[in-house]
Amino acid sequence: MQRIDVASPVLKKNDELARENHEIFQSRGTVAVNLMSAPGAGKTTLLEKTLPALRSRFRCGVIEGDLRTDLDAERVRKTGVVAHQINTNSCHLDASMVRDAFAAAFSQPLDLLLIENIGNLVCPAAYDLGEDWRVTLFSVTEGADKPRKYPKMFYRSHAVVLNKIDLLPYIDVRLDELVESVLAVSPGAAVLPLSCRTGEGLEAWISWLHETVTRSLQTSANARKGV
Amino acid sequence: MQRIDVASPVLKKNDELARENHEIFQSRGTVAVNLMSAPGAGKTTLLEKTLPALRSRFRCGVIEGDLRTDLDAERVRKTGVVAHQINTNSCHLDASMVRDAFAAAFSQPLDLLLIENIGNLVCPAAYDLGEDWRVTLFSVTEGADKPRKYPKMFYRSHAVVLNKIDLLPYIDVRLDELVESVLAVSPGAAVLPLSCRTGEGLEAWISWLHETVTRSLQTSANARKGV
Numbered sequence: 001m002q003r004i005d006v007a008s009p010v011l012k013k014n015d016e017l018a019r020e021n022h023e024i025f026q027s028r029g030t031v032a033v034n035l036m037s038a039p040g041a042g043k044t045t046l047l048e049k050t051l052p053a054l055r056s057r058f059r060c061g062v063i064e065g066d067l068r069t070d071l072d073a074e075r076v077r078k079t080g081v082v083a084h085q086i087n088t089n090s091c092h093l094d095a096s097m098v099r100d101a102f103a104a105a106f107s108q109p110l111d112l113l114l115i116e117n118i119g120n121l122v123c124p125a126a127y128d129l130g131e132d133w134r135v136t137l138f139s140v141t142e143g144a145d146k147p148r149k150y151p152k153m154f155y156r157s158h159a160v161v162l163n164k165i166d167l168l169p170y171i172d173v174r175l176d177e178l179v180e181s182v183l184a185v186s187p188g189a190a191v192l193p194l195s196c197r198t199g200e201g202l203e204a205w206i207s208w209l210h211e212t213v214t215r216s217l218q219t220s221a222n223a224r225k226g227v
Numbered sequence: 228m229q230r231i232d233v234a235s236p237v238l239k240k241n242d243e244l245a246r247e248n249h250e251i252f253q254s255r256g257t258v259a260v261n262l263m264s265a266p267g268a269g270k271t272t273l274l275e276k277t278l279p280a281l282r283s284r285f286r287c288g289v290i291e292g293d294l295r296t297d298l299d300a301e302r303v304r305k306t307g308v309v310a311h312q313i314n315t316n317s318c319h320l321d322a323s324m325v326r327d328a329f330a331a332a333f334s335q336p337l338d339l340l341l342i343e344n345i346g347n348l349v350c351p352a353a354y355d356l357g358e359d360w361r362v363t364l365f366s367v368t369e370g371a372d373k374p375r376k377y378p379k380m381f382y383r384s385h386a387v388v389l390n391k392i393d394l395l396p397y398i399d400v401r402l403d404e405l406v407e408s409v410l411a412v413s414p415g416a417a418v419l420p421l422s423c424r425t426g427e428g429l430e431a432w433i434s435w436l437h438e439t440v441t442r443s444l445q446t447s448a449n450a451r452k453g454v
Contacts, residue, residue, distance in 0.1 A: 039265045039348045039377060040369025067349065069375055091318060091349035119376070120349050121266045122294065122318035141368045141391065142267025149296055149346070150266060164368065170397055172424070197399070 014127055017095035021130025024099070025113070026223070030106075031216040032113045033209070034129050036153060037137035038146075039119030042163045044072045045196040046137060046205075047114060051079040053206045058111035058213060063101045065093040065118045072116060082106070092123035095130055112213050125152040132216050137161045140168055140193075144177045147185040154182060158212075159190040161205060166195040241354055244322035248357025251326070252340070253450070257333075258443040259340045260436070261356050263380060264364035265373075266346030269390045271299045272423040273364060273432075274341060278306040280433045285338035285440060290328045292320040292345045299343060309333070319350035322357055339440050352379040359443050364388045367395055367420075371404045374412040381409060385439075386417040388432060393422040 025032050037043050047062060054060055062083040064073040073085035084105035086097050098115060106113070115131065117124040136157040138146065141164055147154040154160060160182045168175055179191050190208055194201025252259050264270050274289060281287055289310040291300040300312035311332035313324050325342060333340070342358065344351040363384040365373065368391055374381040381387060387409045395402055406418050417435055421428025 038267065038346070039373055040366070066376055068378055069372075071372055071376070091347070118349065119265070119373075120318070120347055122345065122347050123350065139267065139368060141366060141394070145296075145298055146266055146346075149293055149298070151295055167368070167394060167397055170394055 011126060014095050017099065018128035018130040021095050021099050021102075022132075023130075024102070025130060025132070026220055028110065029217065029220060029224070030110045030113050031133070031213045031220070032115060032129070032131040033133045033135055033213075034115050034117060034124075034131035035135050035137060036117045036121075036124045036157075037119060038121045038139070038142060041119070041137045041139040041142070042196050043116050043119070043137050044075050046161065046163065047076055047116060048079060049196050049199075049202055050206055050209065051076065051081050051114075054112065054210065054213075055079065055081055057210060059109055060112045060114065061106050061110045063093075063098060063105070063113065063115045065097070065116060067118065088118070090123075091118060091120050092127045093117050093129060094127045098129045111217060121146070121150040121153050125150075125156055133158045133212060135159045135161060137163055138178075138182075139164045140173055140175070140178055141171055144173055144181045147181045151185045154185040154189070157186055157189050159192060159205075159208060160186060162191065162193040163196055165193045165200065166198045238353060241322050244326065245355035245357040248322050248326050248329075249359075250357075251329070252357060252359070253447055255337065256444065256447060256451070257337045257340050258360070258440045258447070259342060259356070259358040260360045260362060260440075261342050261344060261351075261358035262362050262364060263344045263348075263351045263384075264346060265348045265366070265369060268346070268364045268366040268369070269423050270343050270346070270364050271302050273388065273390065274303055274343060275306060276423050276426075276429055277433055277436065278303065278308050278341075281339065281437065281440075282306070282308055284437060286336055287339045287341065288333045288337045290320075290325060290332070290340065290342045292324070292343060294345065315345070317350075318345060318347050319354045320344050320356060321354045325356045338444060348373070348377040348380050352377075352383055360385050360439060362386045362388060364390055365405075365409075366391045367400055367402070367405060368398055371400055371408045374408045378412045381412040381416070384413055384416050386419060386432075386435060387413060389418065389420040390423055392420045392427065393425045 070085040076083035297312040303310035
């Protein structure tokens, strides 16, 4: 069978739109973060734990991607942050969905846009959304072999958050092995082990995000001023 | 933007090939099981625990789908069962990949073909492989909301295996809530809680698979005899 190559023209078009999104974000002074993971690694819980610490420092907004339900947007809204739910039958968010959601939900100035992608370690890695930063969240229960098995997701990430470290005593996975496995695929990534449940490690993640966004906002402001 | 609908013709072609695969499996007297889950839910570990009990009863073979590496096929081969690794950049296995792998690796008679799909709760649900039975594996650590958020994967499944129940005392998820959540989306599914780590519940899963395969082999043998 001649396999039909459907990805290329779609990805090319997406890349163009993503570049335009990036310009839109920059012109609006918004730093965008694309948060990706497998289902159930804890993306929404991480947002719930992160937003209360960040919303006093930045004007924050969230785009939630899910196949069905608006459960995640409802959870995020309880932190007092505006959350826009995208329901798509697609296995990933694409640049056009994010553009439409951003235009529809965020007319007010926004410093930080957090985009929670569809729970999937494969497809979202191929679809640039125009984001400044890519963060992959990974549950330690998923095993140390996953970075090697899903390399594209990991090597494109600026930070890899290892969630659920409170479960390490009860599983056959070691933290040093996990960190080594991430760095083998993504040597430049910030690796941030934490537990959303106990709070351990959350401060380091929030500091990383705070510093990264602050630096991006400064760079973007300088660019607009022509510095 | 006009969104390009790439899925339909590809899926239609896949469905045709899947029907042909099903005929090939039937004519060969092989029962095929499509094992699907999110990354790290424990598909390969389940196969490692299941095959030693089944290989004395059935002639077994395994097709392993992964984006990269042949780690999983290597693990399965240690049980003494032939395993054929497919490495694909795709986010799912499709019917043509399975057909090629089956033709390449299994020239000898085979009662049971276990197909371990790519770790992904979205795309594999859309691609029929010609299998007789679909099993979704789900780690309890992924949370009780997942069946509602990924309904297609669950409502098409004949059995849903809830793995890692040994971790239930350490997470904020209850087993009855998980079972209820699966049955709300997939009322007819066999729900099989187990722990590959402690062995609890494995016997019920192996019995389900043994009975299901025995019944299918009998039906298929009768059909070939024109009974």
